[in-house]
Amino acid sequence: MLLTHATLATMTAGYGLIRDAAVALDGDRIAWTGPMADLPAEHSGQTTLNVQGRLITPGLIDCHTHAVHAGHRAAEFEMRLQGASYEEIARSGGGILSTVTATRAASEAELLAFALTRIDQLMASGVTTVEVKSGYGLTVEDELKMLRAARRIPDRKPINVLTTHLAAHAIPPEYKGKPKAYISEVAIPSLRTGQAEGLIDAVDAFCETIAFSTEDLAPLFAEARALGLPVKLHAEQLSDQGGAAFAARHGALSADHLEYLSPEGIAAMAATGTVAVILPGAFYTLRETQLPPIAALRAAGVPMAVATDLNPGSSPLASLTLAMNMACTLFRLTPEEALLGTTAHAARALGLKDRGRIAPSLRADLCIWDADHPAELSYRIGATPLHARIFGGLLVA
Numbered sequence: 169m170l171l172t173h174a175t176l177a178t179m180t181a182g183y184g185l186i187r188d189a190a191v192a193l194d195g196d197r198i199a200w201t202g203p204m205a206d207l208p209a210e211h212s213g214q215t216t217l218n219v220q221g222r223l224i225t226p227g228l229i230d231c232h233t234h235a236v237h238a239g240h241r242a243a244e245f246e247m248r249l250q251g252a253s254y255e256e257i258a259r260s261g262g263g264i265l266s267t268v269t270a271t272r273a274a275s276e277a278e279l280l281a282f283a284l285t286r287i288d289q290l291m292a293s294g295v296t297t298v299e300v301k302s303g304y305g306l307t308v309e310d311e312l313k314m315l316r317a318a319r320r321i322p323d324r325k326p327i328n329v330l331t332t333h334l335a336a337h338a339i340p341p342e343y344k345g346k347p348k349a350y351i352s353e354v355a356i357p358s359l360r361t362g363q364a365e366g367l368i369d370a371v372d373a374f375c376e377t378i379a380f381s382t383e384d385l386a387p388l389f390a391e392a393r394a395l396g397l398p399v400k401l402h403a404e405q406l407s408d409q410g411g412a413a414f415a416a417r418h419g420a421l422s423a424d425h426l427e428y429l430s431p432e433g434i435a436a437m438a439a440t441g442t443v444a445v446i447l448p449g450a451f452y453t454l455r456e457t458q459l460p461p462i463a464a465l466r467a468a469g470v471p472m473a474v475a476t477d478l479n480p481g482s483s484p485l486a487s488l489t490l491a492m493n494m495a496c497t498l499f500r501l502t503p504e505e506a507l508l509g510t511t512a513h514a515a516r517a518l519g520l521k522d523r524g525r526i527a528p529s530l531r532a533d534l535c536i537w538d539a540d541h542p543a544e545l546s547y548r549i550g551a552t553p554l555h556a557r558i559f560g561g562l563l564v565a
């Protein structure tokens with residue numbers, strides 16, 4: 169296929185904007201891109217789609233979601249509106265643990281069906297690659313069930329899925345007060361089995377007073393590295409636990425949330441090239457007031473990604489373009505940073521080198537937007553100006 173008359177945001181250097189551009193595809197790869205005037209003759213005979221000046225960007229990448237889970241937590245939303253905090257709800261056995269109860273009761277097929285609705289919503293905002301975490305099973309079998317459900321999503325929808333093992337998300341009631349035993353008896357065994365079954369792309373954990381300390385997590389991250397799996401971490405979301413620096417010491421792909429990130433954490437991330445994944449949906453939902461240190465991350469040259477954190481508790485947000493809007497308005501990212509955050513930098517947060525930009529040999533995952541400038545994607549609130557997606561070289565709408 170040959171796409172012509174496009175406004176192209178290649179995301180190769182900033183927006184990498186090219187007007188009157190063409191993109192030639194070869195199977196599921198990009199073969200050529202540049203100004204139409206420079207189109208090599210070999211591509212001019214291909215099946216042509218004239219996009220009539222519309223904006224084309226790389227397919228968006230949502231690099232942090234909990235899209236596989238059962239149930240919802242609208243009752244907690246009401247409790248928070250009456251003054252209860254996220255931590256209070258978690259400590260009284262609600263929060264993540266209420267989703268654990270619902271997820272344990274669901275079958276793999278049910279979890280897949282629940283996820284597909286959410287995946288449809290993400291795709292409608294332009295997502296072509298999504299990361300999905302486990303973390304609501306908290307037994308070996310239930311964690312594997314979540315990962316298997318996530319891995320089945322691409323059989324049903326035109327989207328790429330990367331799966332992250334997040335057994336260290338919360339301490340289940342049967343291990344209350346025994347985080348180290350939970351890590352050695354559930355988290356590590358589920359990691360080993362999941363890796364043996366080829367179900368895991370990365371390992372994540374929740375480092376927080378209501379979850380795990382860096383000391384609890386050290387054996388899990390050591391095991392991940394022994395298995396050759398990259399790590400990432402929910403760090404400094406509600407308090408500064410030194411999580412980002414701990415993650416960076418383990419060569420983490422990303423540290424995520426980061427509202428309470430310290431200067432030392434920023435320096436550690438900058439030194440290892442760890443991506444800062446910012447999650448404005450959780451900030452918004454929890455009415456957090458501590459802003460992540462965006463200006464300092466920018467000054468230190470830490471790449472920033474933006475994701476939905478789609479989950480039933482702290483971020484029931486299923487639009488990646490709305491996450492971009494929130495990142496700009498709440499956190500003062502520029503629209504260019506927001507789009508880099510859902511393309512090139514999101515790919516990096518997942519360790520992917522074959523997508524997130526428009527350039528020869530990369531995957532032909534693209535979005536065609538009813539927009540003429542990329543800033544429009546962040547500027548609109550809850551609008552989905554998506555015209556069509558191209559997934560693996562095929563027009564999938």
Ligand code: DI6
Binds near residue numbers: 264267481483
């Ligand atoms: N931080 C979050 O924002 C999500 N997980 C985490 O560690 C919330 C998950 C939930 O509340 O269900």
Ligand code: FE
Binds near residue numbers: 234402477
């Ligand atoms: Fe999360």
